Amino acid sequence: VSARRRLKKQLQPFGVLAFSIGIVLCLIVSAFAQTPQSIFKQANLYYENKDYQKALETYEKIVADNTVTSADLFYNIGNCYFKLNDLGYALVNYKRAHLLRPRDFFIKYNLVFTRSLVDYTIEDKRAWYIPVIEKWLGFFTDLEWSILFLTGLGLLLVAWMCVLMFPNTTVVKSFKSFTLMITLVLALIVVVNKFVVTDFSSAVVVDNDVKAHSGPVSSESIVFRLVQGLELTILEVRGDWYKIRLNNDSLGWVRSAHIQPVYPQFFQSETI
Amino acid sequence: MKELLLDIFKIKTAVRAFFLSLICVSVLGLSCLSAQDITVMAFFDKKTVDVDDEIKYTIKIVGDVGSMARPQLPAIDDFDVYYISRSTNFAFIGGKSVPEVQYSFVFVPQEVGTYRIPAFDIQANNMIFKTDETVLSVVSLSGSKKRSKPYRHPHVPSSTNIPFSKNSPVQNHETLPQRPAPLTKGADKNLFVMTTVDKDTVYPNEQITLTYTLLTRVDLQYQGFDQEPDFKGFWIEELTDEKNLVRDETYFEGQRYLRADVRKIALFPTEPGTYALDLGTLKAQVQKVAAPNDAVDSFFDDDFFGQSVLSKREERILTTTPVSVTVLDFPLENRPEHFKGASGDFRISGYVDNTQIKINTPLVLTIVIEGKGNVETIQTPVISGPLNDFSLFETKTSVEKSKVNEQMRGKKTFQYTFLPTRAGELIVPEVFFAFFHLKYQKYMTLSRGPFSISVAAGRSDSSDQELSKKQIIPDELKDTIRTETLDIQYLKQTFRDDHARSIRIRNFLFLIDAGLLAALIIIAMRKRREKIFASNASLRRKEYAYESFRRQYKEIQKERKNTDPRFFERAALVLDHYFADKFDLSPYGLTWDVIKSQLESVEISSDVIAQCDTFYETCNMARFTSAQLSRNDYEEIDALLKTIGAKLEKLL
Numbered sequence: 001v002s003a004r005r006r007l008k009k010q011l012q013p014f015g016v017l018a019f020s021i022g023i024v025l026c027l028i029v030s031a032f033a034q035t036p037q038s039i040f041k042q043a044n045l046y047y048e049n050k051d052y053q054k055a056l057e058t059y060e061k062i063v064a065d066n067t068v069t070s071a072d073l074f075y076n077i078g079n080c081y082f083k084l085n086d087l088g089y090a091l092v093n094y095k096r097a098h099l100l101r102p103r104d105f106f107i108k109y110n111l112v113f114t115r116s117l118v119d120y121t122i123e124d125k126r127a128w129y130i131p132v133i134e135k136w137l138g139f140f141t142d143l144e145w146s147i148l149f150l151t152g153l154g155l156l157l158v159a160w161m162c163v164l165m166f167p168n169t170t171v172v173k174s175f176k177s178f179t180l181m182i183t184l185v186l187a188l189i190v191v192v193n194k195f196v197v198t199d200f201s202s203a204v205v206v207d208n209d210v211k212a213h214s215g216p217v218s219s220e221s222i223v224f225r226l227v228q229g230l231e232l233t234i235l236e237v238r239g240d241w242y243k244i245r246l247n248n249d250s251l252g253w254v255r256s257a258h259i260q261p262v263y264p265q266f267f268q269s270e271t272i
Numbered sequence: 273m274k275e276l277l278l279d280i281f282k283i284k285t286a287v288r289a290f291f292l293s294l295i296c297v298s299v300l301g302l303s304c305l306s307a308q309d310i311t312v313m314a315f316f317d318k319k320t321v322d323v324d325d326e327i328k329y330t331i332k333i334v335g336d337v338g339s340m341a342r343p344q345l346p347a348i349d350d351f352d353v354y355y356i357s358r359s360t361n362f363a364f365i366g367g368k369s370v371p372e373v374q375y376s377f378v379f380v381p382q383e384v385g386t387y388r389i390p391a392f393d394i395q396a397n398n399m400i401f402k403t404d405e406t407v408l409s410v411v412s413l414s415g416s417k418k419r420s421k422p423y424r425h426p427h428v429p430s431s432t433n434i435p436f437s438k439n440s441p442v443q444n445h446e447t448l449p450q451r452p453a454p455l456t457k458g459a460d461k462n463l464f465v466m467t468t469v470d471k472d473t474v475y476p477n478e479q480i481t482l483t484y485t486l487l488t489r490v491d492l493q494y495q496g497f498d499q500e501p502d503f504k505g506f507w508i509e510e511l512t513d514e515k516n517l518v519r520d521e522t523y524f525e526g527q528r529y530l531r532a533d534v535r536k537i538a539l540f541p542t543e544p545g546t547y548a549l550d551l552g553t554l555k556a557q558v559q560k561v562a563a564p565n566d567a568v569d570s571f572f573d574d575d576f577f578g579q580s581v582l583s584k585r586e587e588r589i590l591t592t593t594p595v596s597v598t599v600l601d602f603p604l605e606n607r608p609e610h611f612k613g614a615s616g617d618f619r620i621s622g623y624v625d626n627t628q629i630k631i632n633t634p635l636v637l638t639i640v641i642e643g644k645g646n647v648e649t650i651q652t653p654v655i656s657g658p659l660n661d662f663s664l665f666e667t668k669t670s671v672e673k674s675k676v677n678e679q680m681r682g683k684k685t686f687q688y689t690f691l692p693t694r695a696g697e698l699i700v701p702e703v704f705f706a707f708f709h710l711k712y713q714k715y716m717t718l719s720r721g722p723f724s725i726s727v728a729a730g731r732s733d734s735s736d737q738e739l740s741k742k743q744i745i746p747d748e749l750k751d752t753i754r755t756e757t758l759d760i761q762y763l764k765q766t767f768r769d770d771h772a773r774s775i776r777i778r779n780f781l782f783l784i785d786a787g788l789l790a791a792l793i794i795i796a797m798r799k800r801r802e803k804i805f806a807s808n809a810s811l812r813r814k815e816y817a818y819e820s821f822r823r824q825y826k827e828i829q830k831e832r833k834n835t836d837p838r839f840f841e842r843a844a845l846v847l848d849h850y851f852a853d854k855f856d857l858s859p860y861g862l863t864w865d866v867i868k869s870q871l872e873s874v875e876i877s878s879d880v881i882a883q884c885d886t887f888y889e890t891c892n893m894a895r896f897t898s899a900q901l902s903r904n905d906y907e908e909i910d911a912l913l914k915t916i917g918a919k920l921e922k923l924l
Contacts (some may be wrong), residue, residue, distance in 0.1 A: 040767055047763055072767030082760050085677050091815040100770045113760055117676060119617070143774035150781035157788035164795050223456065 036062045039238035047080065063149065071101035078110060087229040092260045095204065095231075099262070101147050102138050117134030118229035124247040137193050149190050152183040201234040201246070203261040205254075214250025217242035223252045234261060312394055314403035321381055324347075327463050329377040329389075330357075335397040336371055343375055345391045350383040350410075354586075355559055356490055366824075376463060380488065381577045383412040389588040402914055404835065422548040449883060461527075462489040463558065465590045467551050469539075473598045477615040477646050478710055479676050479680055480539040480597060481511065484554065486590070487522070487529040488827035493557045494534055498589050501552035507646055510679050538680050544601040555586040590824030602708050610654045614707035616645020621701060622720030630728050631695050634665070637688040639703050639720060645710075647671055647682035654686070657701035663688040674758035695729035810856040817853030818921045825913065832906050839906060840894035843913050847887065850917065854924050864888050880919055887912050 009127055041056035078093035090251045094111040101107060124131060138149065159176035166172050205226045213220040216238045226232075237244035242255045310333065317328040331343050345353060356376040369401075381387075466485040474480055487493060512535045522531040534554070535647055541547070602613070622639040637655055639743040652667055666689050673682040692698055702721040709716045805812035823845040831839040848867075852859035855870045864885070871881050890909055894901055 034441075044763055044765060068767075068769045069771035070767040071770050072764040076763050076767075079760060096499055106764070110760045113758065117681075118747070121619075137695055141770075141774065143771070143778060147774065147778050147781060150778060150785055154781065154785050154788055157785065157792050161788070161792050161795055163791070 003071070010033045019186075024147070026270050029245065032209075036065065036068050043076065047083075050083075052080045053085040056084070069100065071096075071097040072103060072108060075104075075107050075110070077116075078088050082110070082114060086206070087114055087117055088204050089260060091118075091123045091205070091229050091231070091263055092204045095262045100141065101144070102141060114229070119227050120230065122246050125249050126247060131133050133192075136191065142190075142193055145186070145190050149183065149186040152179060152186045154181045155179045186200070201261070201262045203232055203242070205230045205258060206260045207231065207258045210258040211252055212250075212254050213243065213250065214244070224250055224257075226254070232259070236270070285737045286398065293757070298436065310337060310396060310399075310401065312396075312401040312403060314389075314406060315838050316379075316406060316408055317409070320409045320411055321379075321383055322411060323384060326378045326380050326460070327408070329353075329379050331375045331377075331394065333373045333394070333396055333401075335396075337373060340373070341398045343394045344392075345377065346390055348379075348387070348389060350385070350387070351379060352380040352382065354378040354380075354490060358848060359525070376862060377567060379408075381408075384410050384412045385412070397831075415536070437834040439639075446919075460588070463487070463556065463588065463590065465554050466590050467592045467595055469595055469597065472596065473600060474541060475540060475600055475602060475615050475708060476544060476613055476711065477507075477649055479646065480541070481678055482537045482539055482551070482595070483533050483547075484531050484555070484592070486556070486557075488526060488531075489527065489529055491559045493585070494532070495555045495557060497535075497585075498553040498555040502550040503537075503539060505540060506549075507513060507540040507546070507649055508672070509538040509540070509675075511538050511675060536678065537676075538678070539597075540680075541599040542649065544599045547597045547599065547770065549595045551595060553589040556588050556590060558588055561584055585767050590917070593673065606715055608706040608715050610704040610709070610717060611706040612651040612654075614645070614650045614705070615644055615710055616707060617709060617711060618643035618650075618705070618707055618718070620705050620718040620720055622723075623702065624723045624725065627724065628726045628728070629692065631692055631705075633690065633692075635638060635662075635690045635725060637690065637700055637702075637703070637723065639686045639688070639705075640683060641686075641705055641718075642681075642683035644681050645680060645707075646680060647673065647684040649706075650684050650902055652686055653703045653705040655701055655703050661692060661693055661696075661698045662700065665689040665691060666706075672758065676759075692725065692727040695727045698725045698727055699723070700725060813853040813856055817850055818917065821850040821917050821921075822855060824849060825917065829910075832910050835903055835906055836893065837901065840891040840909060843909055844888060844891040844895075847884070847916065849911060850920070854920070873922065876920075878921055880916070880923065883912065883916055887916060 026167075030133035039058060039062050046052075046055035046079070047056060051253050056077060062073055062078070063170070072092045078090045078097060079097045081087075081090035091111070091114050092113055093109060097104070097107045098111055107250065137145075151205060153200040156179040159172065159179045162169075162172045163187060175235045205228055210228060212224050213224045214223050232244045234242045234244050235245055235251075237256070238253075241253050242256050242259050243251070244254050244259065245251050279491040281658070295661075313330075313332045313334075315330055315332075317330070321327040333340070342355070342358065343700070354377065355376055359374045359376070361372045361374070387408045387410065388409060391402050391405045394401045394403060414499045464487055466487060468483050468485065471478075472480075488613045517532055517534065519532045520531060522529055602611075602615075618639050618641050620639065622637065625636040625638070627632075641647065641650055641653070649673055650670070655664075669688070670687075671682060672685075673680060690700065700721060700723040702719050704717060704719045706715060706717040714843075805815065824842075825895065828839055828846060829841045831842060848862050850861050851857070851867045852862055855867075857870075867884070868881060871884070887909065890905075890912075893899065894905065894909075
């Protein structure tokens with residue numbers, strides 16, 4: 001027993017030393033670990049020094065990590081593509097930023113400015129109410145509408161409690177009716193926005209002189225041509241071909257390499 | 273004794289002398305060793321040089337010299353000498369890393385002959401080293417014996433003063449493409465300007481991008497234009513971004529240069545023809561080596577004070593090569609009727625400010641032409657057809673220009689002000705704009721309109737006319753601030769995770785709502801219970817019987833503690849009240865027999881009934897007999913009461 005104790009006593013300093021080294025190593029690693037914020041600032045420095053390609057690669061690192069979904073990040077990526085004279089990808093990233101933060105002035109400005117540089121325009125032949133609904137419901141994001149609905153629901157519950165506690169008060173009853181109406185409207189908006197309006201299949205043309213064929217093979221006749229920056233909707237995926245629809249109701253098949261979806265995660269599978 | 277002392281003194285002197293000699297030898301030896309570690313070399317990069325050509329002279333010091341002043345060259349006649357740079361490297365000699373310092377100079381010979389650059393002293397580590405004598409032959413390959421000095425006296429003050437030093441941050445290396453005759457004959461190969469145009473055959477109003485590129489191998493400060501270029505016959509737009517002048521390293525004809533595009537201009541020819549453009553001259557200052565006998569300069573002129581404090585600079589005028597540009601005439605074939613010389617890639621839009629107006633009220637028709645090209649020279653689009661029903665007062669134009677990737681774009685707005693001359697349904701005729709599409713090499717005609725206007729008859733008294741006169745120049749037509757460049761908004765400096773933030777807020781609200789819902793359910797249940805109790809008093813008594821029992825039980829604890837005999841009376845009453853509430857009876861006049869029968873009717877076990885009986889009997893005994901009661905009796909009755917209450921609450 002005494003020999004074991006002696007051995008334990010002799011080994012004790014080594015244990016303390018190993019523990020201390022471990023702590024110090026952890027501190028060093030955490031001090032030098034690159035956080036998304038530090039990578040973002042590094043990318044900004046590249047951009048300020050006009051090294052747009054390097055800046056883009058650095059921003060893309062944060063996106064690839066898949067831990068952050070930020071409008072600022074997509075906005076800066078859009079700026080890099082713009083400076084690299086790639087209007088298609090710039091537009092895709094501005095659209096992503098706009099979906100995440102629809103009321104941001106700078107994002108809206110760059111989106112509109114980039115759209116104005118696209119050489120061609122497409123007449124919107126959709127039903128008149130679709131752009132109106134899109135415009136009004138697009139004032140908030142899906143999550144923001146959910147938050148508004150939950151706030152309305154909370155107020156409705158409070159109003160209901162007040163009615164139970166003070167049943168004969170007119171103000172309380174009016175408050176309950178008002179909150180009930182608001183909550184129902186918000187619930188309707190959340191459902192419409194989630195399942196009807198939100199266009200997960202929107203995409204942008206990223207190359208110039210893209211041929212749209214009448215079928216998903218190159219030998220099919222060319223029905224129209226597209227230029228970089230034109231916005232469209234993906235209807236179907238077949239192999240490496242997308243069936244697309246323009247806002248003027250033109251339909252065609254385009255190779256997927258020429259199109260960049262705004263929500264790429266929805267196009268991993270074979271069909272939508 | 274005296275001799276002995278003398279011997280000792282001699283020995284001491286000899287020992288001292290020995291140690292002194294030893295120290296001297298050590299010091300000398302160490303000095304020699306360190307001196308042997310430093311090597312000085314001075315050499316030209318070639319042995320023969322043309323008059324006016326430049327030759328590089330390098331002084332290389334190998335060894336640890338620490339910080340040392342720049343070597344002072346002796347005065348050499350018939351040569352202009354310029355200091356270029358100092359560089360430090362590490363060389364591996366015998367497995368050891370040895371520092372190596374190089375000072376580079378440029379010699380420009382002025383006369384033919386053979387020159388001896390004499391050996392001169394270089395001070396390093398408080399020691400003097402001597403360079404080798406060097407021989408240099410200056411020949412005249414071009415036949416001229418003496419150069420004609422290209423210097424001119426500047427007459428325009430410098431517009432910019434951009435340091436153009438080798439210490440400036442540089443970008444990626446790239447090699448310049450070899451272009452035909454970029455240099456003027458006899459130009460300095462260490463410092464010159466290249467002028468390039470992106471195309472030399474264009475149509476009128478097609479953009480030509482002219483670039484001035486400065487290439488240097490010497491330290492210089494660019495100081496703008498000495499003589500401005502002459503672009504007669506061209507519309508000019510400045511593309512240079514002076515705030516963000518990019519410098520990088522490049523290779524030209526096998527030599528490394530520091531390069532900067534110091535000026536970029538978009539030129540739009542206005543008329544067909546062949547033009548030889550005089551591109552002007554540029555001005556720069558280069559650093560020249562100070563005279564060695566200047567004591568003050570030699571003190572300050574080292575690397576510590578830097579090259580910009582007291583360094584001597586010489587002004588240089590940089591000439592450019594003229595550029596020839598051919599401007600073709602537009603093709604005659606298919607030339608539209610409304611074509612007025614515009615070229616590029618444009619779109620048209622147009623609208624009237626009001627389609628229902630009163631007579632004598634002005635109408636403004638706005639036509640906007642936008643796209644790639646020079647919008648400044650676009651002429652007013654043509655209104656087709658006669659304007660019988662309108663008086664055209666004025667056409668006002670405004671221009672917005674932008675540069676996107678060195679391509680000029682813009683928007684020109686034409687505002688026509690009409691005054692209807694009669695009431696009725698009037699038509700403003702179609703407006704046409706024709707241009708030559710540079711990409712497709714063909715004419716295109718765009719149009720807007722016609723516009724239908726409903727003009728209502730109105731009063732035509734003098735006050736109305738006065739009012740209409742005031743409205744002739746509406747606010748929309750007044751001058752506004754012009755936007756010079758359109759560009760995207762700048763970077764965001766920080767970022768936040770929008771999705772995660774929204775999810776956090778949503779989850780928080782979800783929890784709050786869940787809590788509120790739970791509270792609402794509890795309140796609703798209580799309200800419902802209260803409502804039932806309000807209509808059924810016996811149920812209420814039964815429900816609250818045990819609660820009442822516990823409250824009364826607590827009240828009698830004080831009497832128990834004080835061993836007050838009234839405790840037994842009150843304890844019996846507590847149980848009476850409990851039974852009365854449970855069986856919906858009056859507590860007054862309640863007897864044990866009644867209670868017992870009630871308990872038996874609900875099938876309470878006999879041992880509980882027996883406990884109740886014992887409790888009542890003990891209480892009565894304590895109340896009505898004169899028996900002496902101990903504290904233990906109080907405790908027993910108290911415990912019994914508590915037990916009976918708890919048991920009955922479970923059973924009833």
